[in-house]
Structures are given as C-alpha cells and as structure tokens.
Amino acid sequence: MHYFLSEEQQMIVDICRQIVEERIVPVRAELDEKGIFPKDIIDEIGKSDLFRLFIPEAYGGMGTGIFEVCLATEELSRGCLSVATSYAASGLGFIPIIVMGSEEQKQKYLPDLAEGKKIAAFGLTEPEAGSDAGSIRTRAVKDGDFYILNGTKQWITNGGEADIYTIFAVSNPGRGARGVSAFIVEKGTEGFEFGKKENKLGIRASATRELIFTDCKIPAGNMLGSEGMGFITAMRTFDQSRPAVGAQGVGVAQAALEVALDYSKTRKQFGVPISSFQAIQHMLADMATQVEAARALVWHAAKVIDSGEKNVAKLSAMSKMFASDVAMKVTIDAIQVLGGYGYMKEYPVEKMMRDAKILQIYEGTNQIQRNVIALELIKRGVL
Amino acid sequence: MENIFRIIVCIKQVPGTTEIKINPETNTLVREGIETVINPFDTYAIEEGVRIKERMQQSGSEAEVTAITMGPAQSESILREAISLGADKAILLSDRAFAGADTWATALTLKNAVKKLEGWRLIILGKQTLDGDTGQVGPELAHMLNIPFIGYASSIEHISGQKITVKRLAEDRYETFEVRLPAAISVGKDINVPRVPSLRGKLKAKNETIPVLNIADLSMDEKDAGLSGSYTQVIKIFTPKHVYEVKMIEGSPDEQAEELFTKLKQLNIV
Structure with a gap:
C-alpha cells in the first residue's frame, strides 16, 4: 500500500x-486480437469521472494535478495498455486547450471532455514529421475569418473515435517551428476525413488512424493561443503529459511482474516451484526493483510539475524514458520467467511485451527524450 | 408541491461470502469477521434507479434516488456505497427493536419509513436477498402501501410521471405490464450492468450525513417491529451434511468394468 496517498487519491486507485x-481483464485479449476500440470501457471511465481529473473545476473537471492522472493511468495500464493509451490520448488532446485555450474555447470544449461525453486526440505527427516535429507540412492558410487546412496527419491515437482534435499546421511557412500554429478541429467538419486504420504490433485495441484535411475550413477562433505558438503549445503539453506515459510503463511492468511472480510460485520443474531457483529469484528481484525505481521517478516528476515548477522538461523526459525502458525490459523478462507459456497467447505477458514497445516510441522517442535531457543539462546544469 | 420524480431503492447488507456459517446454538448467521456487501440483486436496483433518474433528467425532468436500509449501525456503509453509485440520499432505519425481523416486520418497517417520505413515485428492490432468499419483502411492502407490484423486471420499457411499462421473463414467455405510479418493482441481474462508482460519488458518499430513523421516528409500536412483530421465527437452521461413500474397484480392466456395471445396475442407474 502506498502510505502517502490521500483518501481521494486512494479512491482513484480503487475505482481504476x-x-x-x-x-x-475479461475482454482485453479479445479486444487485442480483433483490434476493437474499447468504447464501452472508455464510457465507463468517463462515468467514473476519470477524465475530469486534470480539467479545472470551472470547466466541469476536478482540478487535480498530474500526479492523480499518473495514478489513474498506471492502474489502467495494469489492465490493458490499449485502454490506457486511449484514455491518456484524450488527455493529450485536451491539455493544449487547458494550457493555451481562450476562456471561450475552454467553456465550449472542456465540459463535454471532462464528462467523457466526448474524447480528444492530438494531431502532430505526419509521414515526414516524426521526431522532427518542426518539419510538418500540413498548411493552414488564412481566409477572412477562417483558416483552410490541407494535409495529412499520421498515426493519430483516437483517430476516428475522438470528437475534438488538436491539430498542428504551418500557418507561416519559412519560419520553421515558429511558423506552426495549433487549431481545434471538430469531427464532422467538412473537408476532415479519416484515412486508413493501422494494423499494429501492440496496443491493437487503440485506434490509430490517418487524418486527412482537404480544404477544411475552420473558424479563426479555433486557433489555440496566437499564430506561431503551435510548437510551444506542443512542447508545454508534452512537459505535462510525459509523466503519464511513464505511468503507463510502470503499470504494464507491474502487471507483468505480478503474472511472473504468481507463475513462478505455481510452476514446478525438477519437483519444486521455479521460484525456489536463484536464477528466477534474481530476475524477479531486478524486475521489482526496476518497477519501484520507475514509479518513484514518475511520481517525483508529477509532484514537481504539480508544485508549479516551470522548468520540468528534463524531469518529465526522464520519467517517460526511464519508465518506458523499464516496461520493455520487465515485460520481456516476464516472458522469460514463464518460458514457453509466456510466448503463448493463453498468458497475458506476450501482449504486455508487444504493448510496452510503443512507450519507447510515442510522445517523443526515447532518443528524443535523451536529447531533451542533455540539452536541459547543458543549458541549466544538473539541478 | 415541487415536481421531483422521487425513486426509493431498498437495499440490504448481507455477508459477502458464499460460505455462510451458522451458529448452531443460536440458529443465527455468524456475522463476526465476515465481510459484508450490498445484497448483489440490490446493486441492480440501485443502478436501475440511477438510470431512470438520468433518463428523467435527460428529458428535462427532475429526479432523485433515495436508498433505504434497515439494519444495525454498520449498515451505513452500504448506504454510502449506494451514494457513490449515484444515489442522491440515503436513510438508515436502525433500532434494537427492529432486530430479528422476518419479511413481514421488515416490510412494515420499510412501509412506515416510505410513508414519512414525500413525493415518491417508484420503489425498486432486488428480487431477493442472498442470505434470506425469500423474495417476499417487495410484494409485502407494495401490498402494505396499496400500490401495484411487478416482480422480476428485466427491463423498463417506458416510464413517465404517471405510468411505467415493465417487461419480465416468465418461465416460457415475456410479459409486459403497464401500471400506474406510484408502484414497486423488483429486479434481477438481467436488467442492467451496474456501473463502477464515480470519484465524485465516492467523495459525496464520504461527506454525506445519513439520517438514522428509529422506532419512535417511524411512530411504530414495539410489538409490530423486529422479532415481536414477526409471524415467522426460525426454529432451526443448519448446513446440510453431504455424505459421500467411495468404493475403490480393483482388478483387471475387464473385472473392474464388470463390477461397475453390476453396481450401477443394482442402483438402477443403467
């Protein structure tokens, strides 16, 4: 039991x-196998108020910190990373509205998102713009009181399922990252369509799709912040959202550790449970230690962000990078503890391993996280 | 009068285990050290009450759900759970004089509590409890209140301020009833999937003051409540003993088969 959780925080954990x-748990294997978006589960998450956490009270939320979001995300990830990804991706989609939105935009969009009646998505990545987010090609051209969007976004989580999209587009070409602006685009807007649904290694139940904009006309009032603030919006969003990706890593690693530990106590070889072998014991000890270390770093990053500290990019990147690397290692080791059974779909650890891989890639690859950490170190020093 | 559609959900605290132990001397359930939960069928009653409330609210009417239980002080915990699941209010009926009540005395106590409340239009109960298992309190309560009762509802087809249409599964057919409100219904597990509690519900549940009504508050006579108001009294309650006899058949496979066949024939099984 985590002794320093408040009663409300413990309630969040219990609900999750x-x-x-x-x-x-009863449906995760089937959702994974068939690649079905977990709509009913997302609805239940909405009814349980979990989308309200980080949204300010004035807009129907509960005004908690990132720490509470991390608690919820970790627990949901213990069950299924596809569900946790769909949950967290809505947050990634609406955090830009919280950090950069006007009062009017917040009033208009946040209450439905808080209630879980609508979900959000974040549209930055393009075929030619992954880690190099500054080279996006989707164009936004001003036309009177409107902007006309043209371009294609790729690998957008919650694509097709979300109602509200935060889209990054170049409104001022030639200015590089400073020419990028962020816009709120609603599903159903003319000229906004969905492309192919991706067939993925892991998080197969989460929806990953192309967003296609063809002369899509959106009101100029849907711009987030001012023109050219898109890149800053994205970076500020990531600073807030990355610990939750770390929390996903902690959750899936915890789940894999639990399966491995249980299995090791019941599986007998040479007449004794395999947990009596030092080779297994040391693996379990390392896995457990890594999970605790990752959790400590994620929680620390979240608490620092919630304290109001401004320079959080380094810690935020560290928590995402470290916890996702732990998730990869621990899920692979869990399969090893289960041996041949771990490789089979009858046991949940192979799915956990396939799912964990994405954590090292999305919301900034772990190589990009190291860039962020190193740049911050050089710029601001160690502390 | 204010126009709120008030729904009452009657719930009961029961042992959260299928391994019920009985004290052979007192013929009562051993409750010490046993985790207690909301009677499982009552969770569907709460959910249906909350769904009807939400339906009413969506169509622009005001609605409210009140959970009631009769039981010892610790029964308060299930009322708080009901609030976390969407009930707006809760009332605990608790008095030493209520102890030992059979279904009749329980229904009478509930009736007196319901009479104290104003503006209620619908009472929902679980179809039976896990411990008592009688399924009698619902119909008895409706009878005492002189309102229609439909047991074993499997769906609410339609509800307005005046009428309710309820479908239920009978042995070989579906039956649909339309009755005037106020009315009482009992529900089973086929009616819905109860939700997970919400965070705001849990916070509300923690802070809510739950009124406790005793026998005086209900203006009841002691002779009508609890054990003294009960027509039925449990004389003996016991766990049936299952005696299994095992006979090992030995010999060659042919001999074993022969002996088994003979034995089954003796028992008129083949």
Whole structure:
C-alpha cells in the first residue's frame, strides 16, 4: 500500500482497479486480437469521472494535478495498455486547450471532455514529421475569418473515435517551428476525413488512424493561443503529459511482474516451484526493483510539475524514458520467467511485451527524450 | 408541491461470502469477521434507479434516488456505497427493536419509513436477498402501501410521471405490464450492468450525513417491529451434511468394468 496517498487519491486507485478487474481483464485479449476500440470501457471511465481529473473545476473537471492522472493511468495500464493509451490520448488532446485555450474555447470544449461525453486526440505527427516535429507540412492558410487546412496527419491515437482534435499546421511557412500554429478541429467538419486504420504490433485495441484535411475550413477562433505558438503549445503539453506515459510503463511492468511472480510460485520443474531457483529469484528481484525505481521517478516528476515548477522538461523526459525502458525490459523478462507459456497467447505477458514497445516510441522517442535531457543539462546544469 | 420524480431503492447488507456459517446454538448467521456487501440483486436496483433518474433528467425532468436500509449501525456503509453509485440520499432505519425481523416486520418497517417520505413515485428492490432468499419483502411492502407490484423486471420499457411499462421473463414467455405510479418493482441481474462508482460519488458518499430513523421516528409500536412483530421465527437452521461413500474397484480392466456395471445396475442407474 502506498502510505502517502490521500483518501481521494486512494479512491482513484480503487475505482481504476475495479474497472480493470471487472471491465478490462475479461475482454482485453479479445479486444487485442480483433483490434476493437474499447468504447464501452472508455464510457465507463468517463462515468467514473476519470477524465475530469486534470480539467479545472470551472470547466466541469476536478482540478487535480498530474500526479492523480499518473495514478489513474498506471492502474489502467495494469489492465490493458490499449485502454490506457486511449484514455491518456484524450488527455493529450485536451491539455493544449487547458494550457493555451481562450476562456471561450475552454467553456465550449472542456465540459463535454471532462464528462467523457466526448474524447480528444492530438494531431502532430505526419509521414515526414516524426521526431522532427518542426518539419510538418500540413498548411493552414488564412481566409477572412477562417483558416483552410490541407494535409495529412499520421498515426493519430483516437483517430476516428475522438470528437475534438488538436491539430498542428504551418500557418507561416519559412519560419520553421515558429511558423506552426495549433487549431481545434471538430469531427464532422467538412473537408476532415479519416484515412486508413493501422494494423499494429501492440496496443491493437487503440485506434490509430490517418487524418486527412482537404480544404477544411475552420473558424479563426479555433486557433489555440496566437499564430506561431503551435510548437510551444506542443512542447508545454508534452512537459505535462510525459509523466503519464511513464505511468503507463510502470503499470504494464507491474502487471507483468505480478503474472511472473504468481507463475513462478505455481510452476514446478525438477519437483519444486521455479521460484525456489536463484536464477528466477534474481530476475524477479531486478524486475521489482526496476518497477519501484520507475514509479518513484514518475511520481517525483508529477509532484514537481504539480508544485508549479516551470522548468520540468528534463524531469518529465526522464520519467517517460526511464519508465518506458523499464516496461520493455520487465515485460520481456516476464516472458522469460514463464518460458514457453509466456510466448503463448493463453498468458497475458506476450501482449504486455508487444504493448510496452510503443512507450519507447510515442510522445517523443526515447532518443528524443535523451536529447531533451542533455540539452536541459547543458543549458541549466544538473539541478 | 415541487415536481421531483422521487425513486426509493431498498437495499440490504448481507455477508459477502458464499460460505455462510451458522451458529448452531443460536440458529443465527455468524456475522463476526465476515465481510459484508450490498445484497448483489440490490446493486441492480440501485443502478436501475440511477438510470431512470438520468433518463428523467435527460428529458428535462427532475429526479432523485433515495436508498433505504434497515439494519444495525454498520449498515451505513452500504448506504454510502449506494451514494457513490449515484444515489442522491440515503436513510438508515436502525433500532434494537427492529432486530430479528422476518419479511413481514421488515416490510412494515420499510412501509412506515416510505410513508414519512414525500413525493415518491417508484420503489425498486432486488428480487431477493442472498442470505434470506425469500423474495417476499417487495410484494409485502407494495401490498402494505396499496400500490401495484411487478416482480422480476428485466427491463423498463417506458416510464413517465404517471405510468411505467415493465417487461419480465416468465418461465416460457415475456410479459409486459403497464401500471400506474406510484408502484414497486423488483429486479434481477438481467436488467442492467451496474456501473463502477464515480470519484465524485465516492467523495459525496464520504461527506454525506445519513439520517438514522428509529422506532419512535417511524411512530411504530414495539410489538409490530423486529422479532415481536414477526409471524415467522426460525426454529432451526443448519448446513446440510453431504455424505459421500467411495468404493475403490480393483482388478483387471475387464473385472473392474464388470463390477461397475453390476453396481450401477443394482442402483438402477443403467
């Protein structure tokens, strides 16, 4: 038991555990196999107020910190990373509205997102712009009181399922990253369509799709912040959202560790449970230590962000990078503890391993995280 | 009068285990050290009440759900759980004089509590409890209140301020009833999937003051409540003993088959 959680924080954990046990675990293998978006589960998450956490109270939220978001995300990830990704991706989609939105935009969009009636998505990545986010090609051309969007976004989580999209487009070419602006685009807007749904290695139940903009006309009032603030909006969003990716890593690693530990106590070889072998014991000890270390770093990063500290890019990147690397290592080791059974779909650890891989890639590859950490170190020093 | 559609959900605290132990001397359930939960069928009653409330609210009417239980002080915990699941208010009926009540005395106590409340239009109960298992309190309560009762509802087809249409599964057919409100219904697990509690519900549940009504508050006579108001009294309750006899058949496979066949024939099984 985490002794320093408040009563409200413990309630968040308890609610998520109930959702995991009752709603997620019984169906996760099937959702994964068939690639079905977990709409019913996302609805249940909405009814349980979990989308309200980080949204300010004035807009129907509960005004908690990132720490509470990390608690919820970790617990949901223990059940299924596809569900946790869909949940967290809505947050990634609406954080730009929280950090950069006007009062009018917040009033208009946040209440439905808080209630879970609508979900959000974040549209930055393009075929030619992944880690190099500054080279996006989607254009936004001003036309009176409107902007006309043209271009294609790729690998957008919640694509097609989300109602509200934060889209990054070049409104001032030739200015590089400073020419990028962010816009709110609603599903159903003329000229906004969805392309192919991706067939993925892991997080197969989450929706990953192309967004296609063809002369898509959106009101100029849908711009987030001012023109050219898009890149800053994205970076500020990532500073807030990355610990939650770390929390996903902690959750899936914890789940894999639990399966491996249980299995090691019941599986007998040479007449004794395999947990009596030092080779297994040391693996379990390393896995458990890594999970605790990752959790400590994620929680620390979240608490620092919630304290109001401005320079959080380094810690935020560290928590995402470290916890996702731990998730990869621990899920692979869990398969090793289960041996041949771990490789089979009858046991959940192979899915956990396939799912964990994305954490090292999305929301900034772990190589980009190291760039961020190193740049901050050089710029601001160690502390 | 204010126009709020008030729904009452009657719930009960029961042992959260299928391994019920009985004290052979007192013929009562051993409750010490046993985790207690909301009677499972009552969770569907709460959910249906909350769904009807939400339906009413969506169509622009005001609605409210009140959970009631009769039981010892610790029953308060299930009322708080009901609030976390969407009930707006809760009332605990608790008095030493209520102890030992059979279904009749329980229904009478509930009736007196319901009579104290104003503006209620619908009462929902679980179809039976896990411990008592009688399924009698619902119909008895409706009878005492002189309102229609439909047991074993499997869906609410339609509800307005005046009428309710309820479908239920009978042995070989579906039956649909339309009755005037106020009315009482009982529900089973086929009616819905109860939601997970919400965070705001849990916070509200923690802070809510739950009124406790005793026998005086309900203007009841002691002779009508609890054990003294009960028509039925449990004389003996026991766990049936299952005696299994095992006979090992030995010999060659042919001999074993022969002996088994003979034995089954003796028992008129083949």
